[in-house]
Amino acid sequence: MAAVTTSALTAEEQRLIAWIESEAQARGNAVIAVPSDANGSGFCFTACAWALHNVPEAVVIGLPEHMGPVLLDAYVDRSANGEIFEVGKQYDDFFQGAPVVFERVAKGHYPEYFGSAFLVYPDGDFPALQLVVATPEGRFPWHRDAPEGFADWQPVLTESGVPESWQPGVDGP
Known part of the structure; x- marks a missing residue:
């Protein structure tokens, strides 16, 4: 993992990058959790998966x-x-x-859903995937018969807000 220049970072950002690096070294990645609030569901995302393993960073939204x-x-x-x-x-x-x-995350969602990862990748140059979890009945947020509000609770982070890498029901769920 490349060293991050910490001279321009605040003390809080320096503590956070030290924690991310410590977690990544001990566990192979860091998982940062953001609790739900009045603006939306809680979510968590990885930092250092790309730097350490050359696999896309990932985010999951709305899970317990x-x-x-x-x-x-x-x-x-x-x-x-x-x-x-x-x-x-x-x-x-x-x-x-x-x-x-899995779905690719549009770069426009990176600042909101991967904010702390920019301490590792200041230029925002990393791939990212969203892991979308269905209901126990197998309904994804884009399904017409998904529970009411499910698409708001677990938004799809593409430009359109629906899967773009495949066609639901045709070559994907």
Whole structure:
């Protein structure tokens, strides 16, 4: 991982980058959690997955607090060990009874959903994937029969707000 110049960072940013680097060295990545607020769902994202393992950083939105880090750690561990995840393909082996699909994150969402990662990648030059988790009934946010408000609770971070790397129901869930 490249060293980050800390002279221009605030004391709080320096503490955060030190924590991110410590987590990355100890665990292979850092997972940063952001709690829900009046503006939206809580989410968590990785930092250092790209720097350490050459796998895209990842974000998950709207999961219960304890589930997001577990999902992201599993993604980074599996990716670091050579597994390649395809966008638009449904994966049933992350959580029992809750399918997961990957989608590319549009760069316009990076500042909001990967803010602290800019301490690692100041130029914002890193790939990112969103792990979208279905309901136990297999409904994703873009499905017409998804629970009311599900698309607001777990927005899809593409430019359009719906999958763009595949066509739901055609070559993806």
